[in-house]
Amino acid sequence: MDCVMSENGQRPTLTLGFSPCPNDTFIFDALIHGRVDCGFSFREQLEDVETLNRMALSATLDVSKVSYHLLGHILKDYLLLRSGGALGRGCGPLVVARDGIDPGELAGKRIALPGQYTTAALLLRLFNPSLADFVYLPFHEIMGAVADGSVAAGVIIHESRFTYQGYGLKKVLDLGEWWEQETGHPIPLGGIAAKRSLGREALLSLERGLALSVEYAFAHPGAARPYIRAHSQEMSDEVCDAHISLYVNDFSRGLGPEGEDAVRLLLNRAAEAGIIPRWQEPLLIP
Template sequence: MPVRQEQQSAPILSLGFSPCPNDTFIFDALIHGRVDCGFRFREQLEDVETLNRMALESVLDVSKVSYHLLGHILKDYLLLRSGGALGRGCGPLVVARGQVDPATLAGKRVALPGRYTTAALLLRLFNPTLTDFVYLPFHEIMAAVADGSVAAGVIIHESRFTYQEYGLHKVLDLGEWWERETGHPIPLGGIAAKRSLGREVLLRLEQGIAESVEYAFGHPGEARPYIRAHSQEMSDEVCDAHIGLYVNDFSRGLGSEGEAAVRLLLGRAAAAGIIPPWQDPLLIF
């Protein structure tokens, strides 16, 4: 679909998200002008922990961030209701070389996919006595566990579908633990936007991202080239499984259930001293 003349002259906002299939699926229509919220976007595709650190420095206007990191940036950013990853059966996994009791990991080194990831937050909430962490890019964690560099690792993204190829075993599903503990779906990552953009712009962004999600669901084939351009090492089957796991109705909009889950996660993190308490509004009102 060609970009209309009014889109060509629209203001440009910087937008960060990961190259993972769920994010490229969600943002394809917005980036390529298939939906129009009155802005053009300069996209920056980075791994989630890089995006987290960029958000800490307030680099991007709009960015996918871990919900853990969101708790550290609420003075400057708020959460958009659309475009995020939140659901059931999609949480991070703890893997090890054999069948290991999670209680025996105390005092042992565990690999995490970034200091500010929700995976790191969930593990700390699950067992606050774990303190010996090494932070690695998410795609390096399985190899580190397999070669014995660490006793266990927390894996995310497409690693959920491939860890058995490394001879690893699932020790714990942190998403299942959270759902059993709270009854809520697990909030993994959301879209943060600068408060300084103003309410009107923020509402247009929120609606535009929701429309981009709807367009992707309605025209899945149109996003395929963009998805494959950034996930060439994955098979089509893994790409489709990734999208199916992380893109759902909560990606269209959090709704009351999703919002309650986010508030509970951040509340527990603040109570544990992992993120600071906050008073600024979380969402656009």
């Protein structure tokens, strides 16, 4: 499965960042390990989502998974690839607390967020712009901070959706569900950003290569298992599979008109709220 090769026959190497979460390792396994070919070699860097966001702010990587919130801050240097991301229904961040409280009671309470530039942080600010007392923690530390009373509530992402009840926590609000009811659109969580300076041909090749990698993963789900498990040893197979099932779907193959509309709406709402700057650059490869 080929996409492109350089004129001199040598394979360029690109830096590629994504998270160690099962959905990302599932998506990128075939691309990284040469099971599909788009004419590039990759030097991957696996980091948590907020680390990747901050690396993208300084334009460190050629290609990177980023939060859609962060995308609004980097469109001068990057654009969005249509494949490889996380966007869907029923997969949004959850607000959890020790006690059953009403979402309206969050005002004035200290809330833990999994990073300043995460989509989770953006959604909470869009839900209630008056909320302002935030503490930023790595996503895997949030449930413990809520459970021990360090914070009154926390916004959880990734596999925490499947494990928060084990910490004695209760769901206060499903931010993805709120977004879907508010807009009728699926929720854009994270997408793949690539440097505009790579040029249109290379960007299209990357976009196709990512789509092929997703297709390969769906067709050969066992092939990615060793790579997934190498980066998620603390998770059971059941949690890994649930994670992949929740975050990898047809939108990961390609955004399509529905996905593109959802992304534009989220960024427009963020810009109108003054959370991200307004942009002039094309969002996607023309």
